[in-house]
Amino acid sequence: MHRYLFLGVLLFFIVYCSTSANSQDNNKGQLVRGFILDKFSNVPIEGALVELLNHSPRITAISNADGSFEMQDIPVGRQRIRIEHEGFYENIVSILVDAGKEVVLDIDLEEEYKAVATITSKRKSKKEDKRRLRNSRLEPSNKMITVSYRKFEIEEVTRYPGGLEDPARLIANFPGMYNIDDPQNYIVSRGNSPFGIHWQVEGVPMDNPHHLGRIGNSGAIFPVLNTNLLADSDFLNGAFSAEYGNAFSGVFDINMRKGNNQRFEFTGELSLLGAEVFVEGPFKKGGASFMISCRYSVLQLIKLLGFDTGSSSSPGYGDLNFKIDVPTKSAGSFSIFGIGGLADVAFLANKYDPNDIFAKENVDIYTETQLGLVGISHKKFIKEKSYLKTTASYLFENYTSNKDSLDQGGGGAKIPYYTARVMRHRGGLSSTFNTKLNTQLTFRTGGYGYLFLFDIKDNDLIKGRLVYDSEDILFHLGGFAQVQYKVSPRFVINAGVHAQYFSLNNRSWAVEPRIALNWYLGKRHQLSLGYGWHSKIQPFSVSFYVEPEGVGQNAYNTSNRDLGFIRSHHLVLSYNLYLAQQWALKANVYGQYNTNIPISQTSSSFSLINHGVYETPQRVDLIDDGIAFNAGTELSIEKFFSKGYHGIISGAYFRSRYRGSDGVWRNTAFDVQYVLQVLAGKEFKIGKQKRNAITLDLRFNHRGGTPYIPILLEESIAQGKEVRDYENSYAVRNESYTRIDIKIGARFNPRKKKISHYFFIDFINVGLFQNARQVRYDAEQQKIVQGEQFGLIPNLFYRIQF
Numbered sequence: 001m002h003r004y005l006f007l008g009v010l011l012f013f014i015v016y017c018s019t020s021a022n023s024q025d026n027n028k029g030q031l032v033r034g035f036i037l038d039k040f041s042n043v044p045i046e047g048a049l050v051e052l053l054n055h056s057p058r059i060t061a062i063s064n065a066d067g068s069f070e071m072q073d074i075p076v077g078r079q080r081i082r083i084e085h086e087g088f089y090e091n092i093v094s095i096l097v098d099a100g101k102e103v104v105l106d107i108d109l110e111e112e113y114k115a116v117a118t119i120t121s122k123r124k125s126k127k128e129d130k131r132r133l134r135n136s137r138l139e140p141s142n143k144m145i146t147v148s149y150r151k152f153e154i155e156e157v158t159r160y161p162g163g164l165e166d167p168a169r170l171i172a173n174f175p176g177m178y179n180i181d182d183p184q185n186y187i188v189s190r191g192n193s194p195f196g197i198h199w200q201v202e203g204v205p206m207d208n209p210h211h212l213g214r215i216g217n218s219g220a221i222f223p224v225l226n227t228n229l230l231a232d233s234d235f236l237n238g239a240f241s242a243e244y245g246n247a248f249s250g251v252f253d254i255n256m257r258k259g260n261n262q263r264f265e266f267t268g269e270l271s272l273l274g275a276e277v278f279v280e281g282p283f284k285k286g287g288a289s290f291m292i293s294c295r296y297s298v299l300q301l302i303k304l305l306g307f308d309t310g311s312s313s314s315p316g317y318g319d320l321n322f323k324i325d326v327p328t329k330s331a332g333s334f335s336i337f338g339i340g341g342l343a344d345v346a347f348l349a350n351k352y353d354p355n356d357i358f359a360k361e362n363v364d365i366y367t368e369t370q371l372g373l374v375g376i377s378h379k380k381f382i383k384e385k386s387y388l389k390t391t392a393s394y395l396f397e398n399y400t401s402n403k404d405s406l407d408q409g410g411g412g413a414k415i416p417y418y419t420a421r422v423m424r425h426r427g428g429l430s431s432t433f434n435t436k437l438n439t440q441l442t443f444r445t446g447g448y449g450y451l452f453l454f455d456i457k458d459n460d461l462i463k464g465r466l467v468y469d470s471e472d473i474l475f476h477l478g479g480f481a482q483v484q485y486k487v488s489p490r491f492v493i494n495a496g497v498h499a500q501y502f503s504l505n506n507r508s509w510a511v512e513p514r515i516a517l518n519w520y521l522g523k524r525h526q527l528s529l530g531y532g533w534h535s536k537i538q539p540f541s542v543s544f545y546v547e548p549e550g551v552g553q554n555a556y557n558t559s560n561r562d563l564g565f566i567r568s569h570h571l572v573l574s575y576n577l578y579l580a581q582q583w584a585l586k587a588n589v590y591g592q593y594n595t596n597i598p599i600s601q602t603s604s605s606f607s608l609i610n611h612g613v614y615e616t617p618q619r620v621d622l623i624d625d626g627i628a629f630n631a632g633t634e635l636s637i638e639k640f641f642s643k644g645y646h647g648i649i650s651g652a653y654f655r656s657r658y659r660g661s662d663g664v665w666r667n668t669a670f671d672v673q674y675v676l677q678v679l680a681g682k683e684f685k686i687g688k689q690k691r692n693a694i695t696l697d698l699r700f701n702h703r704g705g706t707p708y709i710p711i712l713l714e715e716s717i718a719q720g721k722e723v724r725d726y727e728n729s730y731a732v733r734n735e736s737y738t739r740i741d742i743k744i745g746a747r748f749n750p751r752k753k754k755i756s757h758y759f760f761i762d763f764i765n766v767g768l769f770q771n772a773r774q775v776r777y778d779a780e781q782q783k784i785v786q787g788e789q790f791g792l793i794p795n796l797f798y799r800i801q802f
Helices: 002-020 121-128 153-160 166-170 300-304 713-719
Strands: 030-038 049-052 060-062 067-072 077-084 091-097 101-111 149-152 178-179 187-189 196-202 204-206 235-236 250-254 263-269 275-284 289-294 316-326 332-349 363-382 385-406 414-436 441-460 464-470 475-486 491-502 509-520 527-538 566-580 584-598 624-641 645-659 665-667 674-686 692-703 737-748 756-764 774-777 785-790 793-801
Touching: 030 077, 030 091, 049 067, 060 067, 077 101, 077 624, 091 101, 091 624, 149 153, 149 166, 153 166, 166 178, 166 250, 204 363, 204 385, 414 464
Parallel strands: 030 101, 196 250
Antiparallel strands: 030 067, 049 060, 049 077, 077 091, 149 235, 178 187, 196 204, 235 250, 263 275, 263 793, 275 289, 289 316, 316 332, 332 363, 363 385, 385 414, 414 441, 441 464, 441 475, 475 491, 491 509, 509 527, 527 566, 566 584, 584 624, 624 645, 645 665, 645 674, 674 692, 692 737, 737 756, 756 793, 774 785
């Protein structure tokens, strides 16, 4: 009943807002304001010129002492802003202006290189550096990142087809990346397992910020993160800079923006995946602001409409995201932020679907999850060009699952046979000090410490044994130091070291060097080379798995606790060619050597590198002596959004191989070999004043088939259960994967109201491709059958802002 009440309140909210929004003449445009900051010190820049491009009459502003600027009457639609200041390189920023929401920006400028040299060489270097093409879209949000990254703007999350407003699914559109499972958002980066992915929100690590995600995985169906609160963020997929640890596949560095501190703004959203109310605005004098969102799932409507979701269940969820920013005159700036969610799903025996990976025949499965993160951070400037940022955080995760088998004797009674409880509390403190010593040298260092309290109990009630067991108090400590040094205007070095220790055993520690070199070979050419050594804590679902041994009720083999870090060496060579201000060609060549991977003690093809999606393997005969090797090349041509269109054409070829304890080199489960992608979008302005727009976006994805372990049909028939051919593990493949998504939308900005409307319909798998999801043995039919990924999924979406 409460879900229908929520939807009713949301619909009333939308209708009420549509009729009561400010009815003044909005023909002149919207307010655009923000702050101009130094790129490396974050110090406000006074006196910067801010100009709206391609507009007559000229609209400009000058930044104040606190770096703030404001421009009135900016026309709705896509605009470009240029920022200039003496002694700094200019920056050009693209923005989308809507009638219902002010645009608030944080824009950074890079100080011109100033080295001690002759007057002639100074002038020559300055002249050459001024000619270099610059575009903020090509630079990371974290300015200490040098190589193998992708900055993504949050507006892209809703623009691209098939993304379902999910940062992980957005990243799957870029070279070398793919989503291995349509219903869930597990990301494979350059052939690596998804469990090597690291997430962090506002600098605070989160293993799995998703609804219905179990500890030890990095993906699930729905994100808990709400994109309406997020700022531009980064994804790193190789040779990470020194401040990032506990990862070997990739890093999501998620930033939350500040709320509007001058005007209350409201957003309502309704789609087949969820309904949301979002509010932001000022709450006290002095520039303090807040943001809060509440969201609820209505995925069940898709099944009611008769469409295929790729699952026999209809999971439900609700989540809350918030952030409060409080600046002070002398004590620095404070931020309080949090994300949290509740979710549940049931797989019922009377609705059993053999194609669903999580369902079991004649079994009712009930799963619930709770996830919450809250943090408070403090940022204080020290002297002119240094700052110290400290964050305290608390994380709570709880996963419960109960499985009841149905009595086959005719009574239909339920027999509980498995219960799972995975609970984790984590408190922590991290701190980062950043100082810009001069125009050539920036130094950053920091440390962190997290205390874990685990309460994990999985019980097999039929066998009367524990499956997972932990009542541990553990800690994870680490720190880093790195410098960025400009040897010349054309040559930059970024070097550092990351160290970490996890108290589960005395082998879980690492000291990891990182270095990246960046050459600007001319006006349009950039070459980068990066190396990094990276380490990752074993998944807790592996470390805390136990098996009975010996005699006695409490005699269990806990040897998995002795496994140390998985380690990885990354080497990346990147080339960027700036074809024009809004065009870029990017190429990468890389190699990754992964070591200390858990494999079987006895001769076997098993390796943990092939897992990280759904459940991890349940075995204790493991040693961390396995190795794997990934190598590949990536190429993309991208047109950033301008003149009404955008597009990306990308291709990647890679091989991902591993060696188990039998000494044989094999394909990994993620070795699809190639990924081809095309993204394209066009915007058509409509109406007399061109305030409204029709949008059309296309996504084409094609990749090689996923390797899998073959099934021995005759042996399976003889034994009445599935029997795999492990000697030929991953020697066969599914057919290649192809998917086409199309999104058709419309934006409306009424002339006489400070309000905007956005509609779209997103058709996922519009080509009706039948892509393989899994291969299994059907004992009833005595044959091998293949499950499928998404069928045709439509996602209707409406947003109102005022």
